[in-house]
Amino acid sequence: MRHSLTDAQARWAIDEVRSGRMTQTAVAAALQATLSRINQLVNGKTYRHLHGTAGQRITDGGKLYGLAETPETRRYREARFWDRVDMTAGPHACWPFKGVTGNRYGLTAAGQNLAGSTCSHVVAYTLACGLPAAPDRKVLLRHLCDFKPCCNPAHLRPGTKGENNADTWRARKEGYTGAREVADPEPPPTGGWKIISGELAVMLRASDESRFWARVDCRADDECWPWIGRTRNHFGYGQMRWEGFQTALAHRIAYAIHHGLRLKEIPSTTVIMHKCPDPELRNNCNNPRHLQAGTSAENIADKAIHGTDCRGETHHLGRRYPDAVIRKIRERYWLVPEVERPTITSLANEIGATVTAVSNWLKGDSRKEAGGPTGPHRLTGSS
Ligand SMILES: [Zn+2]
Ligand SMILES: [Zn+2]
Incomplete structure (x- = not known):
């Protein structure tokens, strides 16, 4: 950094960036200034007299810090x-x-x-x-x-x-001798001075819990409470940072708070199951009354009963290969004379799957529900 910018230079930089004629990087290069200096300037963090905000207090309630x-x-x-x-x-x-x-x-x-x-x-x-x-x-x-x-x-x-x-x-x-007696102290506002004190750990917990519930649409006790927070994982489950876990699942947090538990007190093998009456909102519900701890086996059985288990093309791993694609491959392989059969490798290359996966589909070892003919064959087979 060479020197600080003059007001004229700063005004020119703001104009150029605001009008879209130059990027911040270009302006920084032209003025031989660092990009961060130009960025602060354009966003009104510095040279505030040019933005008409000099002397004003900036409080954003901590939004800047998330x-x-x-x-x-x-x-x-x-x-x-x-x-x-x-x-x-x-x-x-x-x-x-x-x-x-x-x-x-x-x-x-x-x-x-x-x-x-x-x-x-x-x-x-x-x-x-x-x-x-x-x-x-x-x-x-x-x-x-x-x-x-x-x-x-x-x-x-x-x-x-x-x-x-x-x-x-x-x-x-x-001759300053230390704090002076205050003869006429400033009178408190109506209602007295607002000085908040209390057990910090308890208040922090209350603060954390309130931040969690602010991300949940808390409805009536018997309704589902959908997650309205921004952060979700690949499967659409709400998640947020909680008790040191970077991506704690929202419904597990809801369960833990409701039962007065710490997240780490719920073993990772324990599944928090959704017992929602509304299948639409299942998996996106954070109403603790709809949540129940169980084992993975219980959860799978539960999914089968409610028809919410993911198989075949509805499973996240099966999404790349829809049933129609697999059916077509089976027909192309089994419904032609043996001499005209394409090789498994060529089929695999064509759709971007592994040879093992294609071989299992053809044998019917996986993706049975996709339909189409299946039959026995040798893995090396490419007649
Ligand atoms: Zn004092
Ligand atoms: Zn529910």
């Missing part, structure tokens, strides 16, 4: 912030941000999408007042106690830059 913000998730994230504030000295004393040494501001990366600021006192004030985002950057939060890491919202008062400077000068004149 955090689905359910009320429980929000509660957990706020509680985790307050967990880092030392409130042991009581409601009137200073509440320093843990880990800060000396008279410095506390910093928290999580504050960025919680409140639009990484300063711990700004985050504390915003959360305690129940604001959606921290006050505008032109509004400064004055520490009435002169103690920068303090996160007690009663010690913070919105003010102007001038007032804040006056505070600094007064503190210097007095």
Whole structure:
């Protein structure tokens, strides 16, 4: 990276990319800038004065980081912030941000999408007042106690830059001796300060469970609850990351939550079977009342009863070779005089199957239900 871009260059880059005349890569090459710099510029992450968003707080509720913000998730994230504030000295004393040494501001990366600021006192004030985002950057939060890491919202008062400077000068004149007594603390909003505390592990679990149920269409108790989440596996089963498993199946999670289990407490040999009355929604249902633990054998028997077992061309492995294709091959092989028979290898090459597979089809050892003539023959046979 050579130098930072001038406003004129930045404006030109935005124009070129927005109008579609140039790609970001081309602009980056023309300005001898890195692609990531151009990308941030075009997306309004930098040079925000050119986008008219300078000074604005960006809070997206954690979407950027893939955090689905359910009320429980929000509660957990706020509680985790307050967990880092030392409130042991009581409601009137200073509440320093843990880990800060000396008279410095506390910093928290999580504050960025919680409140639009990484300063711990700004985050504390915003959360305690129940604001959606921290006050505008032109509004400064004055520490009435002169103690920068303090996160007690009663010690913070919105003010102007001038007032804040006056505070600094007064503190210097007095000779800073540590946190000051606050004679006129900031009054709490109606309903009091909103400070969330509790057992973090319990709140995290509640948050995780709420994120799971947010992906399920929870209907009446006796109805099927389809998966409406985005992630599914090849067979259409809902899946999500859960308790360290990258691709845990949704109905197994539903079963585990309902029975107060951890996923790893369900042995991998145990199948969670669908007992749904509605065959349409079978396999896509996450209603715990429709789910039952069983063995693989029980599941196969269950599928046979309900006619939901996959065989032949409806099985995922059989989809490439429909019944009609196999029937045709059998006819071409068995319904002609022996001298005119195509070789098994040529048949296999023609449809892209293995010689063994074709041989088994011809013998009738597999895909019986496809129909057509079958007969005995030698594997080497190619008369
Ligand atoms: Zn204080
Ligand atoms: Zn169901």
